[in-house]
Amino acid sequence: MLQVHHINSYYGKAHVLNDLSFGVERGKVVALLGRNGAGKTTTLKSIMQIVVPASGRIVFQERDITRLATHMVAKLGIGYVPEERRIFTDLTVIENLEVGRQPPREGAVTWNIEMLFDLFPNLAERCKNRGKALSGGEQQMLTIARTLMGNPILILLDEPSEGIAPVIVEQMVRVIRQIKTEGLAVLLSEQNLHFAHAVADEALIIEGGSRKFYGSLDDLNARPDIRDSYLAV
């Protein structure tokens, strides 16, 4: 569904992604693992073309999306859930969802507000509240719900478990599993290995912007050396 071919991305003169290649298949969850500063967020931003890779190609559903405008990438069916959540704090929960609304898309679930409130019951209770009145966990749910309003085929999740209570992390696990059964694909950047274990099928480990491991989660479990050298704190 998504193929990333040898991309190199820069922030000014800093070389952040170095010849990175991987892919995400339909109905699969790929965990993007690595330490702080390894280039996880930049990988997701490069797919969204928020950071435009200097070289390499990104293909989504047989279409080259490199150098496409960010909103076009979103319109093709890639949903982006950024780190720091970035909900619109002055807008109500319903208005936040409205911003994410896109027309129905072939081959994807068509979400509506009721379905999302079933998925995230807390949001239903707070639907008239402004974003800034929500707790961190509620804000995280809102960002995911907002992205689902765009009926994405592939979802990029940037550290969804960061700074969130364990109860809510569990809820998040349930949601991601459900998204997977709907036939959607997820690329999940994480530092929390437990969380990755709970949802992911494959793992991609990066360090210094280069790929250090790419394979199934079972393969990763069989290689404690890799885990120790690239993930241990």
Add this chain to the structure above:
Amino acid sequence: MGFYVAQILTGLANAGALFMVASGLSLIFGVTRIVNFAHGSFYMIGAYIGYTLMQTLPGAIGFWSAILLAGLAVGLVGLIVEVLVLRPVYKAPELFQLVATFGVILVIQDLTLMIWGPEDLLGPRAPGLRGVVHIMGEPIPKYDIALLVITPFVALGLWYVIARTRIGILVRAATQDREMVGALGVNQAWLFTGVFALGTALAGLGGALQLPKGGADLLMDFNILTAVFVVVVIGGMGSLPGAYLAAVIISVVNVFGVTFLPQSTLVLIFLVMVLVLMIRPYGLLGREEVAGEHGQVGEPEVPIQPAGRRSRALVAVGLLVLAALPLYGSSFIQVLATDIMIFCLFAASLHFLLGTGGLVSFGHAAYFGGGAYVAALLITHAQTPMELAFLLAPIGAGLAALIIGWICLRLTGVYFAMLTLAFSQLLWSLVFQWGDVTGGDDGLVNIWPADWLKPTTIYFYFSLILCVGGILLMRHIAHSPFGYSLRAARDSERRAEATGINTRHVRWMAFCFAGVLAGLAGGLFVFSKGSIFPNELEIARSFDALIVVFLGGVKTLAGGVVGGAFFKGVEEILTRFEYWRLAFGLLIILVVTFAPQGIVGSIRKIFDRKVETRS
């Protein structure tokens, strides 16, 4: 009692146009982060287009459709301007877009002059609303009553669009985090265009609506801009109810001012503004500006560095060529060179504030003109010796900067910028209205240097030494510990504070220093010309300096000087033609579009690329 009611009703009626223009400005700023300086120009063409339409369309229906059509037409012009001029520069470094809007102002000024001619146009009366009604015994024009009724409906309609429609939700979302809106699949480019068209349409509507009260003239664009900035600052940027409230307050204060203190209406308005800001720094209904937290564009900056050996040699050669000018240049050339140097010093002082201090002042002419007026007033009224008057010019300007800076620096970002503009307008209006002392529009004349400085060549060297000295001093200070603190405060206020820098104090001192040097330039200016007029204090002069700084390149130390020389040189050539504003405006827009790094920045980029490909 009836009198007061009548005054308040008139004020409310006047608030209509002001509210529409201010809400348009505020809307555009919220989404695109551009302070649209050309907003007054859209208001002006709204009035002109409305006038022409009213001449052709008959009767009451014709009158009101003319107003609506004028709004639509201006919206269309806004759309074209956004797509052609602004769209290419959104990615440019912050605030560079301002320069593009300056270009638009100039182009619109000359196009209006070409189409409608230089005469003021008397606005037609509204059919069916010609007379007055008596309320509590006081006559009130019927048209005022109509405006009173219409404005809240426009405000309500606008509120509905913003609060209840999908477009409105997207606009509010983009005001907060436009990159995120894009990542959710919304085409920002069209959202920006739509908002710009809507905002300019509101300005056009305001311009057409006030026709029966004020008519149309070529000074409308700058005249409304000050009032609009004041309204936006008092009401709070981005707040529609705030804009309405502030427009009403300002208009009512103005009406009472005209009755009781006709000589100082502007002063009164500024007093209200200062009062409001003392209590609520972000306006009555505004909130702290947190722009730039997300979606900041552009590459990270390379810190400025002291000039290398090669550039020093280059500058030294340049200075030698300049110093030898009297050997090969006529006295006309020497006068021109003096003009250019003075302007470069003025521009460099703003550049110091803007580039090194990160403080965008929209009203730097206050200190240039202020310094000039200090010297001129001393000579005229106190027969002060020239040398002393000259010395007091920068000191006077510095004092003004000390006071104004103290008030303005309570605010940051765009509020700060607008406040500086408002204060420079205050100074301008003082000079303009206080004719007995300042000569008003006639200015002050016969301000000549002392005998030993009179010869052109001597004055040229005098200016050369002071201008070059001032510019070198600024460069030196940028690399001194004070300069480091200032740059730290610019780049990260909180971190700078955490390291023990009193950021507000550092900025205040920088503001004064820039004021002193602008005053020095003003002092040199007045004695080189022998006279001074209020236009050295007006918005256009502040804008000239801003254009120069941005054109030269904010992020380079040489930007102010190179831009100043370029600007003065081009102006010297272009002002010989009739429609020079049009040509100059187009030139500015072209430079902005093709050299978004400024002149120095772009040259450096080309140079860097050459070096890179070679290595």
